[in-house]
Amino acid sequence: MRVMMSGPVCLIESDKNGKFHLRKEAKDILDGINEPVVVVSVVGLYRTGKSYLMNRLAGQQSGFALGNTIESKTKGIWMWCVPHPSKTGQNLVLLDTEGLGDVDKGDSKNDGWIFCLAVLLSSTLVYNSRGTIDNDAVQKLHYVTNLAEQIKIKSLSSPSEEDDVGGEDDYKFVCFFPSFVWSVRDFTLELEIAGKQVTEDEYLDFALNLKHGKSRNVSDYNLPRECIRSYFPSRKCFVFQSPASPESMKRLESLKEQDLVPAFMEATSRFCDYIFAESGVKTLKGGHKVTGKMFGNLAQIYVDTINSGNVACLDNAVVALANQENQAAVEEALKVYKSGMEEVKKKFPVNVTDVTQEHQSVSSLATSEFIKRSFKDDNQEYLKKLEENIGQYYVNLLDENLNASDRKCKELLKNLFFKMNERLKEGEYSRCGGYEVYCRDRDAIIEQYHSEPNKGVRDEAVLIEFMKERGPEANVIFYTDEKLTKKEKEVQEEREKKTLMEQKCKEEEKKRVESDLMIKAEKMRQEDRIKQMEEKLNKEIEQRRDEMEKAVESKLKEYEELMKKGFKEKAELLDQEIKKLQEEKESIGEVVGKFLGNVVDIVPNLLTGKGFKWR
Template identity: 50%
Template sequence: MSCRLMSAPVCLIDTDVKGMLCVNKDAKVILDGIAEPVVVVSVVGLYRTGKSYLMNRLAGHQSGFALGNTIESKTKGIWMWCVPHPSKAGHTLVLLDTEGLGDVDKGDEKHDTWIFCLALLLSSTLVYNSLGVIDNMALERLQYMTELREHIHIKAKQDNMDESEQYLNVFPTFVWTVRDFCLELEKDDKPITADQYLEGALEPKPGDSDRIEQCNLRRRCLQNFFVTRKCFVFPRPATPKDMKRMEKLTEAELDPEFLQEANVFCEYIYSSAPSKTMGAGCTVTGTVLGNMAEVYVESIRSGSVPCLENAVISLAKIHNKQAVNEALQLYGSEMLKSIQFPVDPKQLTNIHESVKKKAIEVFMRQSFNDTDQTYQQQLAMNIQTQYERLCEQNKEESKNLCQSVLRCVFEPLENSLRNKDYMKPGGHRRYRDTLTQLSRDYRSKIQTQIMKSHREFYGIFLGSTCSVNGVTEREKKTYSTNK
């Protein structure tokens, strides 16, 4: 199934019968079929805060991700919806709607932490959705930020160096959406933007108490981890009664200011959310994203901490091996389809160079982070080995053809030799003329396949002995004396 056929979301990250995180196979199959770059937008936040509605708007649909109209959290795990990107040709927009954080019925903060970390690791833009205002309480709910160093490692070998800049380079862009915002965007009696509102809320608070220090720590984490920050404030979309049927409300029934802000939010995501990259700027495709999810989930299941450096190494190994195999398969099938043995060696070389170029193009499209060209060199060596085998096969086929043509063309001469037709006066001249004519016939029949092996074999025929027709040098002299 391609992203263009996804009419509804599917679960990407689920929990198995043991309560452990796992990657849904159906979602993985969908991602495996997406060979183009992806823009991955994840939304996180407390449950029942309207996260799913924003994701449906980004998908261009009124419904899809489950909204729910009760106090119960509807989304479990991480759900995925892949749609063609509205403004970036050749890209797929992957929307990830996460399980609501802080569900009292769940009672598993560790589970919430891993859901948050996975959303962050998989996305190129992370949307944090909250209700009301950005205040100390709202920041306290982002306790996951202060734990990121414990749950996500950048390098395989940890040291005492400050990794803030490294996190800044690999983490996604950050968008804070404030829902049901009912205040005026003003400061010191002057209007401010939503972005200024966010940056003001992230300014450290004065004081040195433990509580203030903890709150300022979350502020510093947001500033240190996310180089690009954006904020949107949404008024209440409808009356409390209508909010219970949000999936059925038409745009005419929504608050105009909410609708306007929702449209601005979508346009920002479409135009500014970057493509997902990893490692040294390696572009992530849907296939890589699916394998990335499996690598991170497997790390969590094993009790390890997801490490970006190790993930890049694992993904490079998975994708580059597959890229080498697919490129080799293409080379082998194209070569066998393009040649018919025996073939002129020059033509074989030309075909080889053309098909080799195609194979390398296949590898380059599917390879991942092969910065030292280890796998590309491995591909080149494997292609050369296959080419040399084809050359040997071509040489053997040419030799077989040569022998077959020799037997056919020189059969009359062999018969005459056995009958001793040339052991009489003038025999040498007739033998010589016959040999010359048959040699012309031989060259004519194999001129399109002539190669070194032909010349070698033909040289044997004209040498001191010729096993094909049984003529010896002594017999040639005998013919020459019987002119």
């Protein structure tokens, strides 16, 4: 579903007590988006023109409040969802954040969490500043230095580990953090370093260069630069001239494009083109793509975590979101199965072949639906739940089909024997030679019964039961028929016994064939399920390897820079991080065999369970 919003709405607001709240209106909008989302957040000091860039990405001149005074207009985090302009099947979620350093607010803790939320929620983070990227501008981005304290990757296994929060795994942030874009507004300088023309990206790299030395001043200077270089997988820079004269800036929203400075419009166009082309779908740790509905749930998870005073944990967030999605995936898949089986259910009674073939086909679709939506079901908890639900529903269907067959066969025999019962009441079979007439009429009815179609699985069993019930009346007619000699009666008795035995053997053979058919169908269904799971796992492994490969590439680039500029000690530490990432990448594939080994035996044998009445 592609949502069309006429303007932005508040996604997350903060109250006077510093608590964050996810707005229901925004959550409802996100719940309606089942497509993957590309999430672009803009952060920066207040009154630096952040909202204008978001409006341009939305393809509009206005929308996010710009304001024309020193007062910050954006409070909390505002959201605008629009169809992606160049990628079908995706939605663009634009997040405009409350300006950092707002003098009216005076709460740096709130600023830190706003910045943290923007990092956690986005696939591309745009940092907006004014003037130049000098040391003052970098130091104002001090929020990035606190991320290792506000975010952790692994869940704490015990309270004693809380002292280790921050720093231990922050080298892995590069695997999961958004790409970083620095937008420099009202830039008036020449892009020139040491008399040589440079690109915007080279200008940013120059501004992020580290200093040699171990003094406190050098450490303070390097820290935010090291965090930016280490945490974000890619960096990009755009510089913008002032869009218009100071007088015109007060009415920027109403200005037409031809009224704006051409160089500003050219930079804006390049910025938008880059964001549209390079910003990827928001993914979770492990590479799972996030839909609009999942994004709303993810935002709620992080808001609840922050409000509780805990450190935001990527693992915990993924597990919590996975539990929500996996439960929904079970419900959706079961709905697919039930809906698919309705057609065969309408035809009851049918043969076992009809039920098992439909079950095999529809359950494969249901499993596919589950696999498509589920993720991180490491212990197959939700796959087991789905299979148990499908299995139980299947057993109930078999019972329903069996009962429908039972009713139909009994009703059919009742109708077929109606005239014969009337003759019995009138004593037509009680005369001399009556047993021969009785057998002739009975056999004709049985033959007619056999010729009737669509009796279902209970046809032979019901017939045997019916004939047993009529046994006493047949015996009375048989033994009182004076026409039959003693010898003829003995021969007839043997014939009746043989006929009954043949019917029983026929019924047993039919049950055996049906049982073999069901077992074969279940085996094929299990093979299909394992194949689907294997395909999903291989895809997830590739995603995780790509995730780690990009992280390694980013670290290697940084390693080369450090070595080139003489930071050998820092480069050696980075080399250790690279080796850890490479080792983790190599170990990813080991989970496949273990997982698939557990998939084989996840379904209880409901077909032979106590709850199933086998014919």
